[in-house]
Amino acid sequence: xxxxxxxxxxxxxxxxxxxxxxxxxxxxxxxxxxxxxxxxxxxxxxxxxxxxxxxxxxxxxxxxxxxxxxxxxxxxxxxxxxxxxxxxxxxxxxxxxxxxxxxxxxxxxxxxxxxxxxxxxxxxxxxxxxxxxxxxxxxxxxxxxxxxxxxxxxxxxxxxxxxxxxxxxxxxxxxxxxxxxxxxxxxxxxxxxxxxxxxxxxxxxxxxxxxxxxxxxxxxxxxxx
Numbered sequence: 129x130x131x132x133x134x135x136x137x138x139x140x141x142x143x144x145x146x147x148x149x150x151x152x153x154x155x156x157x158x159x160x161x162x163x164x165x166x167x168x169x170x171x172x173x174x175x176x177x178x179x180x181x182x183x184x185x186x187x188x189x190x191x192x193x194x195x196x197x198x199x200x201x202x203x204x205x206x207x208x209x210x211x212x213x214x215x216x217x218x219x220x221x222x223x224x225x226x227x228x229x230x231x232x233x234x235x236x237x238x239x240x241x242x243x244x245x246x247x248x249x250x251x252x253x254x255x256x257x258x259x260x261x262x263x264x265x266x267x268x269x270x271x272x273x274x275x276x277x278x279x280x281x282x283x284x285x286x287x288x289x290x291x292x293x294x295x296x297x298x299x300x301x302x303x304x305x306x307x308x309x310x311x312x313x314x315x316x317x318x319x320x321x322x323x324x325x326x327x328x329x330x331x332x333x334x335x336x337x338x339x340x341x342x343x344x345x346x347x348x349x350x351x352x353x
Contacts (some may be wrong), residue, residue, distance in 0.1 A: 136152050136178075139323040141169050144179050147276045148283070163283050165341045168349075174340055182333050186275045193319050194268045198256050203248045205232075207241045211248065214255065217307035218248040242279040245315065271323070286338040 151161045158169040211232035220243040285291025286347035
């Protein structure tokens with residue numbers, strides 16, 4: 129986030145225009161057309177920080193997805209599941225405060241588990257091939273493009289009340305999935321969990337941007353009158 133704030137404003141505005149479709153109506157003054165509402169990228173700190181946060185959050189989530197696949201994997205196992213093929217550190221997982229280390233031999237079934245699920249941490253970087261890395265980079269780029277598109281779509285939806293309801297439901301759904309995953313109720317891969325967190329971040333950010341843009345529009349109209 130700090131790196132994003134230190135980048136030149138012109139460069140940031142250019143990134144945001146290309147990735148999020150927020151057009152610069154005045155490239156000198158950096159006035160931006162936020163889906164029908166003119167907002168100054170330079171003068172409005174909240175608007176600027178919100179867009180930088182969204183850009184950094186998407187990059188961060190895609191980076192974690194690549195790390196999870198190419199370097200360090202986190203796997204969830206239930207009773208009777210097979211342990212990872214590589215040597216790993218596994219823990220029985222009752223809740224966020226209660227866990228203990230367990231033996232999980234590579235390729236063997238996990239038996240006598242005393243909690244709903246186990247979590248294994250596996251280093252995989254030694255076994256991944258160059259082709260696999262290139263494939264994962266391609267998938268990461270696709271995830272990045274998808275999340276940028278979802279943000280643009282949610283911004284468009286936020287201009288209508290029905291769209292706002294959909295965004296709120298998506299945010300609540302994503303938050304519910306994250307909470308249930310951490311409270312051991314459901315099983316979700318680390319990639320799936322990161323995407324759910326990303327969806328929550330997008331929806332919450334769009335909602336606060338809608339509130340800010342609406343207030344800014346009313347304030348501008350009052351000043352003009």
